[in-house]
Amino acid sequence: MTSVKSKIVIEARDVGLTFETKDGPVVALKDVNLTVTEGEFVSFIGPSGCGKTTFLRAIAALEHPTSGSLTVNGLSPDAARQARAYGYVFQAAGLYPWRTISGNIKLPLEIMGFSPAAQAERLSRVLSLVELEGFGGKFPWQLSGGMQQRASIARALAFDADILLMDEPFGALDEIVRDRLNEELLQLWARTEKTIAFVTHSIPEAVFLSTKIVVMSPRPGRITDVIDSPLPKERPLNIRDSQEFIDIAQRVREGLRAGHAYGD
Amino acid sequence: MIFDVGSNKMKSLGPILTVLMVIFAFWYLMAIKLNSQWEYDQAVRAKVEVGFWDILPNTMQQKKPVLPAPHQVLTGLWDGLAGQPITSKRSLVYHAWITLSGTIYGFVIGTAMGILLAVGIVYNRAMDLSVMPWAIASQMIPIIAIAPMLAVVVHALGASAIVTKAVISAYLSFFPVLVGMVKGLRAPEQMQIDLLHTYSASKTEILWKLRFPASVPFLFTSLQVGIAASLVGAIVGELNQPAGLGARLLQGTYHGLTVHIWAALIVASLLAAILVKTIQGFERITLVKMGMRK
Amino acid sequence: MNLLIAVMLFWGLAWLVNLRLARSTRPIVRILVPMIFGITLLVLWEGLVHGLDVSPVILPPPSSVAIKFAASYKVLWTDLTQTFFKGALSGFIIGALVAFLVAIAVDRSPFLKAGVLPIGNFMSALPIVGVAPIMVMWFGFGWQSKAAVVVVMVFFPILINVIAGLAASERMQRDLMATWGASYWQTLFKLRLPAAMPFVFNGLKIAGTLSLIGAIVAEFFGSPTMGIGFRITAEIGRLGLDMIWAEITMAALVGSAFYGVIVFLERRVTFWHPSQRH
Numbered sequence: 001m002t003s004v005k006s007k008i009v010i011e012a013r014d015v016g017l018t019f020e021t022k023d024g025p026v027v028a029l030k031d032v033n034l035t036v037t038e039g040e041f042v043s044f045i046g047p048s049g050c051g052k053t054t055f056l057r058a059i060a061a062l063e064h065p066t067s068g069s070l071t072v073n074g075l076s077p078d079a080a081r082q083a084r085a086y087g088y089v090f091q092a093a094g095l096y097p098w099r100t101i102s103g104n105i106k107l108p109l110e111i112m113g114f115s116p117a118a119q120a121e122r123l124s125r126v127l128s129l130v131e132l133e134g135f136g137g138k139f140p141w142q143l144s145g146g147m148q149q150r151a152s153i154a155r156a157l158a159f160d161a162d163i164l165l166m167d168e169p170f171g172a173l174d175e176i177v178r179d180r181l182n183e184e185l186l187q188l189w190a191r192t193e194k195t196i197a198f199v200t201h202s203i204p205e206a207v208f209l210s211t212k213i214v215v216m217s218p219r220p221g222r223i224t225d226v227i228d229s230p231l232p233k234e235r236p237l238n239i240r241d242s243q244e245f246i247d248i249a250q251r252v253r254e255g256l257r258a259g260h261a262y263g264d
Numbered sequence: 265m266i267f268d269v270g271s272n273k274m275k276s277l278g279p280i281l282t283v284l285m286v287i288f289a290f291w292y293l294m295a296i297k298l299n300s301q302w303e304y305d306q307a308v309r310a311k312v313e314v315g316f317w318d319i320l321p322n323t324m325q326q327k328k329p330v331l332p333a334p335h336q337v338l339t340g341l342w343d344g345l346a347g348q349p350i351t352s353k354r355s356l357v358y359h360a361w362i363t364l365s366g367t368i369y370g371f372v373i374g375t376a377m378g379i380l381l382a383v384g385i386v387y388n389r390a391m392d393l394s395v396m397p398w399a400i401a402s403q404m405i406p407i408i409a410i411a412p413m414l415a416v417v418v419h420a421l422g423a424s425a426i427v428t429k430a431v432i433s434a435y436l437s438f439f440p441v442l443v444g445m446v447k448g449l450r451a452p453e454q455m456q457i458d459l460l461h462t463y464s465a466s467k468t469e470i471l472w473k474l475r476f477p478a479s480v481p482f483l484f485t486s487l488q489v490g491i492a493a494s495l496v497g498a499i500v501g502e503l504n505q506p507a508g509l510g511a512r513l514l515q516g517t518y519h520g521l522t523v524h525i526w527a528a529l530i531v532a533s534l535l536a537a538i539l540v541k542t543i544q545g546f547e548r549i550t551l552v553k554m555g556m557r558k
Numbered sequence: 559m560n561l562l563i564a565v566m567l568f569w570g571l572a573w574l575v576n577l578r579l580a581r582s583t584r585p586i587v588r589i590l591v592p593m594i595f596g597i598t599l600l601v602l603w604e605g606l607v608h609g610l611d612v613s614p615v616i617l618p619p620p621s622s623v624a625i626k627f628a629a630s631y632k633v634l635w636t637d638l639t640q641t642f643f644k645g646a647l648s649g650f651i652i653g654a655l656v657a658f659l660v661a662i663a664v665d666r667s668p669f670l671k672a673g674v675l676p677i678g679n680f681m682s683a684l685p686i687v688g689v690a691p692i693m694v695m696w697f698g699f700g701w702q703s704k705a706a707v708v709v710v711m712v713f714f715p716i717l718i719n720v721i722a723g724l725a726a727s728e729r730m731q732r733d734l735m736a737t738w739g740a741s742y743w744q745t746l747f748k749l750r751l752p753a754a755m756p757f758v759f760n761g762l763k764i765a766g767t768l769s770l771i772g773a774i775v776a777e778f779f780g781s782p783t784m785g786i787g788f789r790i791t792a793e794i795g796r797l798g799l800d801m802i803w804a805e806i807t808m809a810a811l812v813g814s815a816f817y818g819v820i821v822f823l824e825r826r827v828t829f830w831h832p833s834q835r836h
Contacts, residue, residue, distance in 0.1 A: 062733050081739055088737040090730050097830035098752050106737040107748065139830065159738075279673030298696075330695065390573075390580035393588060394595035405778040405810040406771045406786075412778070412794050413802050420616050436747050496685045501780060516777055517691035 007061065009073060009163060009195045010036035010059060016067035017054055017221075027220035028054040029065070034214065038162075042187055043206035044199045045252060052199045052214075053220020056164045056165050059197065060088050072163070084112060086163035087156030091171050093148035095140040095155075100134035104157045112159055124236065126154040127190060136144070138214065138250075146177040150184075164196045171201065182208060183237060190233070203256075204240055207231075207248045215252055217259020225255035272532075297558055299323035340523040341530055351505065354520045355529050362508040364535060366426050366498035370433020371491050377434065378441030378490075379483075384473070386449045387467070399442055407435045409502045429501035429508075436497040437470040437490035444486025448479025477554065484547035491539045499532060509535075559572070565605030572598040618800040626802040634808050640810055641786040645773035648710025650765060653722045655762075661720035662746070675721060682714035686774050694780040707776040712765035719761025723754025728764035756831050759824040766820050770813045782818075 017029040029051045036042050044052035057063040058070060061077035072080035080086065087108075095104045102123055108118045127133050130150040140148055148170055156164060170178045182205060189196055200206050206213050207229070215225040229248060230240065239245055291389050303319035303326075324333045331339070344356035351358060381399070384391045394522045411432055452474050502510030509532045516524035553555040574596050580592075581774050600620050606612070607619040614622065625818045627634070665669045690707045697703035727750050735745045777787025786805050828834055 060733075060737050062736060082735060084739065086737070090734065092730065094728075094734055096729050096731075096749070097750065098828075111735075111738050111740045111748070113647050141830070146782060223755075279671075281673075281675055283670070283673035283677055346732055376653075376761055388580075390576045390591065393580050393591035394576055395592075397592040398596060398599075401810070401814060403767060405806060406774050406813065410790065410802065412791055413799065416794055416797075416799075417616050420613075492685075496687060499685050499688065500775060514687055517694070520695075522692070522695065525688075525691050529692075532642050533684040534690055537680065554752070 003082050007037055007038045009038050009040075010034070010197070012055075012068070013070075013224045014068035015055075015058070015065045015070050017051070017058060017065045018048065018067075019065060030220040030222045031060070032221075032223055034226070036195060036212070038195055039193055040212055041196045041210045042198065042214060044197070044216060045201070045206045045212040045250070046216035046224075046256065047218055049218035049221065050216040050259070051218070052216050053167055054221065055216075056167055056197060056199050060086060061166055070162060084159055084196075087153050087159070087161040089149075089156050089164065089166040089169045091168040093140065093145075095148055095151060096205075097140050100130065100137050100139055101143070101151050104140065104151060105136075105158050108155060108159055109112050109251040113157070122158050122160075126157045129157060130154045131178070131184070138221055144177075145173050146181060149173065149181065153185075153188075162194055164194050166196065166198045170205070176203070179237060185209065186235065201253050203249050207245055207252065208235065208237075208240060213248070213252060215255035215259070217256070221242050222259075223261040225251070227251055227255075265301065268530055271327075288334055291331075295329065295331045295333040296323050302326065302330070307499065308507050329522055332523045332526055335480075336523055337526045337530065340527040342468055344524075344527050345531070346356060355514070356509075356527060359507055359509050359528070359529050360535055363429075363495070363498050363510065363532070366429030366501060366508070367491070367494045367539070370427060370430040370497060371437050371494040371516065373430060374434035374437035374494065375441050375487065378438045378486075379445050381438075382442050382445030382449055383471070385446055387471075396446075397464060399439060403434075403439050407432055407497070407555030414503060415504055425505050428505075429498040432497035432501045433494035434497075436493040440486040440489040442482070442494070444482040445479055446490075449475045451475075451478045451482065463522065480550060480554065484543065484550070487532050487547075488540050492536055495532065495536050495539065559609070561605055561609035565602055565609060567603070568601050572601075589723040604719070615797050615799060616696050618803060622800045623803040623807065626800040627807065628694045630801065630804060631811050634783050634804065637786045637789050637805065637806060638812060640701055640782075640784045640788075641704070641773045641777065641809075642770060642816075643774070645704030646708055646769040647703075647816075649705035649773065650712055650769040652705065653709035653712035653769075654762065654765065656673065656709065657716035658720055661717055663726065664721060666742075675718065678714050678718045678721070682706055682718060685715075686711045687772060690772075690776040690779045690834070693776065699782050701781070704773045708769045708772045711768045711772040715764045715768070716758075716761040718759045719764075720754060723757030724750050725751075726757060727753040737832075755828045756833070759820065759828060762820050763817065766817050768815070770809060770816070775807065 001086070012032050012034045015029055016027070019026045019028055032051075032055060044055065046052050053065055058065055059072060059077060061081045064077075070077060072086050073083075075083065075085070096107070099107065102222070105123055105126060106119050109122060114122070122135070127136060130153055132147065132150055132154060135143065135147065135151075140151070143165070153166075170181050173181065179201075186209060198206075198209060211229050211233070213225075213227040213229060214223055215227070216222065217224045227248060231244060231248070251253040274549050295297050299364070300316075300319055307314040307319070317500065322459070323329070324336070326332075329336065341356070344354070348355035350355075381391075381395065385395055386392070411428070414431060415425075415428045418425075449471075456474060460474055465473070498508070499510035499513070502508035503514050505511050509528050512528040513525055516522065516528060548557065571692075574592050576594055577590050604619045604621060608618055660674075664674045685706070689710055690703075692705040693706040693710070697706050731749055731753070732745065735749055740748070774785075774787040777785045777793060781788040781833075783792075786809055789805050790802050793799070793805075825834055
């Protein structure tokens with residue numbers, strides 16, 4: 001599937017990241033080479049310690065590679081951050097309990113200096129995007145886990161970043177809610193045409209959501225396999241029972257096994 | 265929270281020493297500034313002209329300085345601790361011992377009362393509802409303020425001076441222990457209590473086997489607060505008595521002997537530090553034996 | 559003798575009433591039971607003093623304290639103004655502000671924090687009230703020296719609580735702020751200060767209790783002819799114990815009201831904290 005837009009959004013070349021800890025150096029990432037083009041949905045999957053979260057944080061300039069080069073939209077990650085290139089979604093919603101949902105979504109807008117009028121306009125736009133209209137005045141603890149996470153996503157979308165970085169955003173939710181949010185996320189992606197980098201522990205989730213799956217393994221953290229998904233962009237939930245889906249999932253599993261994810 | 269220096273002691277040593285040195289430097293400067301006025305006044309009286317550098321050494325050696333210099337305080341401290349026979353009325357060790365005995369006396373009573381009341385509150389709803397609000401309210405009564413009155417009452421009843429101190433110390437230490445024990449006795453999760461019920465455990469057994477062990481960490485935290493409070497209580501209780509660190513503080517005030525005041529204050533602080541550290545030591549041993557800490 | 563028996567009967571009766579009431583879950587019970595307990599204590603006090611013929615020089619009955627209270631409200635008000643409003647309250651506010659600013663300054667430097675926090679913890683456990691004589695010497699007999707004592711007493715508890723509170727925001731929250739390119743001050747005002755409020759109020763509650771005590775004790779070391787501490791020492795010489803109890807009652811009431819105000823503010827500001835929601 002060739003895309004007209006093949007602008008490179010994230011480029012990693014021989015990226016390495018070593019942490020200095022009390023017990024000696026820990027190689028979190030080694031020889032990571034990856035290219036992400038505009039509009040892709042890339043999943044990172046692997047066991048604990050494989051570096052997938054570290055890599056995501058490096059893209060977000062929350063960590064800094066100790067070797068190699070990493071660019072976001074052609075800029076260094078720090079510069080990209082200043083240019084508001086991406087929105088970050090954590091595993092926990094991380095909403096401020098002393099602000100309403102509207103207050104929370106407006107928070108990055110306040111920091112970035114948007115005018116009150118612009119803030120209000122963006123607020124209503126993203127609230128309808130994640131289907132939380134009418135809940136703006138509620139406080140986070142009054143909402144369910146799934147709704148809080150949707151608010152967190154709305155917050156990440158509010159300032160029109162082209163890239164969405166999501167670190168196991170649905171990990172703390174039960175499967176039924178997770179299915180629904182997966183569907184909604186795909187619809188959101190289709191409507192907004194953003195580039196999404198998504199870290200997950202779940203093989204079905206990775207295969208269902210992505211156009212590209214990056215399989216990683218630990219000690220040292222590295223990429224074992226990169227799978228370009230042949231699945232069509234529009235996919236209903238029951239595509240998970242199709243043969244193609246099962247084949248891709250199997251390939252992912254083999255990549256994980258090759259990286260000793262199953263302890264053998 | 266008190267004395268929680270943190271695990272990485274060596275790493276904190278540098279910053280702590282730096283801050284301490286800054287404090288000492290500031291102290292010297294303030295001593296010079298505050299004591300110099302008197303020197304200038306003396307010079308005027310003697311009709312002598314003096315410059316700043318002339319009086320500088322004098323500001324460090326005054327008999328009744330406004331702010332004694334650190335070395336003066338240290339000398340006074342050393343003299344009071346080691347330079348006097350321990351049983352003499354001029355020895356700080358003697359006074360510290362008087363204060364300490366009052367503190368411990370009151371602390372033990374206050375702790376015992378706190379624990380007993382806590383058990384009552386946890387097991388009897390009527391006590392819970394009636395006593396807890398008043399226990400909280402009792403802390404609003406500035407018990408320290410009635411120390412002088414208490415001294416009169418105790419004296420009229422014919423009891424010894426140490427009773428005044430013990431009453432105040434007990435009063436001040438009882439509340440933190442009460443609050444801590446109530447919290448601690450109620451700390452076990454419902455799940456753990458239910459488990460004991462499936463073993464047909466009696467209320468007493470639940471108290472001894474579950475609630476008391478669970479309350480130990482809370483108890484020790486409260487004991488640290490309680491003993492510091494007991495010490496303050498004992499000191500204030502001594503204000504009109506002939507002996508003790510509090511008495512020393514007041515005497516120093518009456519006679520303008522600032523070095524005495526500072527030395528007594530430092531000994532009181534050292535005493536507080538030793539007492540709290542001792543409790544922390546007991547805490548560590550107990551928790552390690554109970555397997556609640558490595 | 560009859561009086562003693564009557565008092566004991568009253569106590570037993572009140573206790574029974576409380577036992578019955580305690581079984582109910584109606585909210586009015588939470589006020590009724592402690593009130594009955596309090597009234598019982600007063601009745602016991604009054605009865606025992608009269609029944610055992612206790613000298614008013616040792617322990618006056620509540621009735622005479624109440625009479626004295628009503629009769630001396632002018633003096634009580636003067637003392638209250640001197641000790642609480644001028645001494646304790648101003649010391650509390652100044653001490654809190656200074657502690658707050660120092661905490662923020664310390665926060666900006668991990669080096670300072672490593673040095674100040676242990677020392678602050680140490681100082682907050684010391685019998686700080688002992689600086690009262692020194693403060694009287696420096697600031698004179700007036701309310702300023704009392705305020706100075708209160709400042710020193712409340713400084714350390716508030717300082718360590720604010721520092722702890724500033725550290726309370728989770729790493730994830732601070733990372734989010736970083737991804738939005740927020741400056742140090744934006745992060746401080748929009749995240750770390752609101753998140754620190756539960757701790758700050760913890761410190762303020764401790765400080766509130768300490769400030770009145772500090773002001774009163776400071777007055778023992780020297781005071782103009784007014785103030786709660788002064789009045790107490792003066793009345794001891796005249797054996798006016800009922801006046802002393804009247805002063806104590808007033809101090810307790812005002813202290814409780816002050817604490818209540820802080821708790822009220824805490825509820826409004828930290829409405830979002832789990833401890834306030836249950």
